[in-house]
Amino acid sequence: MNMDREKRCSERETVGPFEAVLECDGVNYAGVVENVGKHGLHMITVSKNHMASFIPEVVYKLEFKTPSDEKAWVKCEIRWVHINKTPFHGFTYRMGMEIMECSKSYQKIVESIKVN
Numbered sequence: 001m002n003m004d005r006e007k008r009c010s011e012r013e014t015v016g017p018f019e020a021v022l023e024c025d026g027v028n029y030a031g032v033v034e035n036v037g038k039h040g041l042h043m044i045t046v047s048k049n050h051m052a053s054f055i056p057e058v059v060y061k062l063e064f065k066t067p068s069d070e071k072a073w074v075k076c077e078i079r080w081v082h083i084n085k086t087p088f089h090g091f092t093y094r095m096g097m098e099i100m101e102c103s104k105s106y107q108k109i110v111e112s113i114k115v116n
Contacts, residue, residue, distance in 0.1 A: 012037035013113045020045075020064035024052060031093075033064050038110055040098050041076070048090035054081050059100055072106035074099050 017032035020043055029052060031045030043062065045052075056078045063073045076097035084092045
């Protein structure tokens with residue numbers, strides 16, 4: 001077993017970053033999607049005012065658009081969250097997400113960048 005490689009359920013491709021909005025408990029968090037795959041993605045968001053409650057294994061809706069203005073959405077389960085506190089940004093959240101359901105436009109985006 002190769003311990004240097006991150007464990008994932010599907011391959012991912014670096015993208016964008018794509019501007020994104022994650023809906024969590026009635027609050028929208030702006031962020032960016034950094035990589036995508038058929039079954040998962042990676043997102044970064046920040047919160048200056050308070051610590052957000054991004055709970056692993058809860059399903060959230062994430063909407064984003066590509067630089068060419070294609071809009072897509074996914075319903076995803078947060079698998080892991082890394083939280084850093086920085087003086088300038090407040091709390092930074094890096095999240096790995098497993099996709100539970102997605103729009104046809106998301107499927108087309110993934111297919112167009114040849115993700116397995």
